[in-house]
Amino acid sequence: MSAATALSGVVPPVCTPLSPDGEVDTRSLVRLVDHLIEGGVDGLFVLGSTSEVAYLPDGHRRVVLETVVGHVAGQVPVLAGAIDMTTLRVLDHAREAVRLGADGIVVTAPYYTRTHPAEIEGHFRSVASGAGVPVYAYDLPVSVHSKLGGDLLLDLGAEGVLAGVKDSSGDEGAFRSILLGRRERAGLDSFSVLTGGELTVDCALWMGADGVVPGLGNVDPHGYARLYRLARAGDWEAARVEQERLLRLFQFVTVGGTRMGGSSSALGAFKAALYLRGVIAHPTTAVPQIPLDEDEIATVGKHLSAADLL
Template identity: 70%
Template sequence: MTLPTSLTGVVPPVCTPLTPDHEVDVGSLVRLVDHLVDAGVHGLFVLGSTSEAAYLPDRHRRTVVETVTAHVAGQLPVLAGAIDMTTPRVRDHVAAVTAAGADAVVVTAPFYTRTHPAEIATHFRALAAASPVPVFAYDLPVSVHTKLPGDLLLDLAAEGVLAGVKDSSGDEGGFRELLLGARARPDVTGFSLLTGAELTVDSALAMGADGVVPGLGNVDPDGYVRLYAACRAGDWEGARAEQERLCALFRMTGAGDPARMGGSSSALGAFKAALHLRGVIACPTTAEPQVQLSPEEVGVVGKRLAAAGLL
């Protein structure tokens, strides 16, 4: 489908279900997409952090995009991550995901190499020139070790290079400055500002954000759709109550023992365990070399689901 002039709403970063031998579980992926679409989400983002894109070989990335775009069949926009270290490698991913049907691409700053803002700008300009679909910036300093400067993002938006940004920086003050900057510049139009902070969606929308890209939205898309609707209706008390319920549910991401696994293993393992417990995916396997949750840790996830009314 053609991407809307300005992307808004709930756009979950879709988990990638895997089989026990670490192949893409296409049947479970289709069920997950139906689970999200049936909840009323406004778009889908594949091959992001929650999709475990960094762990997936290129053939798995291709399978994910082809499966999702074919199944959605234009009902919703599908954004695809084109994430890699440097411009030539990302350009190849842009070509691959757009050939597979993606409606937009999502791109980080270069990483591994140490880059200057001028090089980051050149990176985005080159990719926009090569891409047949809109380009969204992915501000993810925890992973790429570069915080995208707000002025740079707005300049690139004014040039028509960027269609929006997914802000996963954790810098709420910086995100607010970006929102204010976009509002103050008449040359910035149709630029979507999406928060990736699933715990503060109500406040981000109150500040003027266009939407949310919540990893927890895989587990409870209905909750995020209700939250978004309440905010848009000005029902801030209802939004606060829904947000606080989702905050309690999010505590499942701490189910993994930090003495034996990292935060990514714990969070992604919790999302997949929750989807498995809810009957959406067949297997909660996470990609190598992440540590799998133990039965006891999965039990913690189950208790969080039950408390949230999802079991």
């Protein structure tokens, strides 16, 4: 993959299987990678939000990258999240990811500090200059408290600073404006626009998005690959039906209810589903997340059965 080739298709953010003692379970990670590739995905995004990147120390991040890049061996592109608070820390992660063979880097705006748009622009320019591989912006205002401006993304794309954007903002109007701006401006033919909105993929593809980065794609990669193929073939009715099936399955992310945070519930549900499907050995999530109990895991199983995944 090069900056001149637009990334497209289904690029799931790969869960990070953990052993009960909190170490990376590399055997389960290899099985998960095989499960995703056999499911028809077009790329892999490691060390993103669904990968629990915010919870992983540097040693864990390194093990994830070494394992995935080594096992994939070029079958599909591997993007690595270089996600941290400030530019110098992100550059450290990016250089390590490139050293380990990542094909591209995914970067949020800086966070913790109160950041101005001019500083966000400087951040992306610095990371792109130091990375040496395509850099994709990750628009995640719920976590980093800054919404990436469409004009900034398109300007940096036209200059070749950014290779694309993963939009997890939930702002469909702004997302559509980026797609419109890409069509109307020169120099953006290879700028990839990917949606992180896994429940409205059919709509995003109809608007002109290049692909999706679905957390639920860990559990049902075949479903998202099927949805993408149907949309690309223009069979929008069948795509809608598939999207609605995935939406019903996604309801299991609330299984933890109010006794835990939304992240604990969603990531716990993804891992419970992978555990029940025999892909990973244990549904452990990183501390301080609250784990699902036996009844909640059983409820995840009922959702899987209803979706014909068990």
